[in-house]
Amino acid sequence: MLRHAAEMAAFAAVRAGELTVMTHRLVTAYREGRKAYPQRIANPYAGIGDRTVARMxxxxxxxxxxxxxxxxxxxxxxxxxxxxxxxxLE
Structure with missing residues (x-):
């Protein structure tokens, strides 16, 4: 029973909107960028590779x-x- 409760605590953090270690780096960069620069369209926290992957x-x-x-x-x-x-090719 204790093991199950410990596992559910990790999911509670996700439901609360807190970032976890397993959060994808694109999601992390997006959230941190939105917090720091909510008025900008381009996210300065995302590298060029991250933006390319997100676009693809x-x-x-x-x-x-x-x-x-x-x-x-x-x-x-x-x-x-x-x-x-x-x-x-152009």
Missing amino acids: WRMGWRRAADDSRGIPSERERIERLAAEIDDL
Whole structure:
């Protein structure tokens, strides 16, 4: 019973909104940046790598939502990938 109570204490901290050791670094950087600079859009606590990863994550969710509405044809997917590659090479 004591072990269970000790494990639940860790979850209580998460429910209270406190950061834990297991909190992802993007979440930590976001929360700390919002506390320090609530008026800024760009988070100074996040490094360039963190911002890149966060952007890729958001784009992935957006693409997944778009794709779930209807599966594009193979031709459309090839055209989209070709356009993305061209954008990256520019």
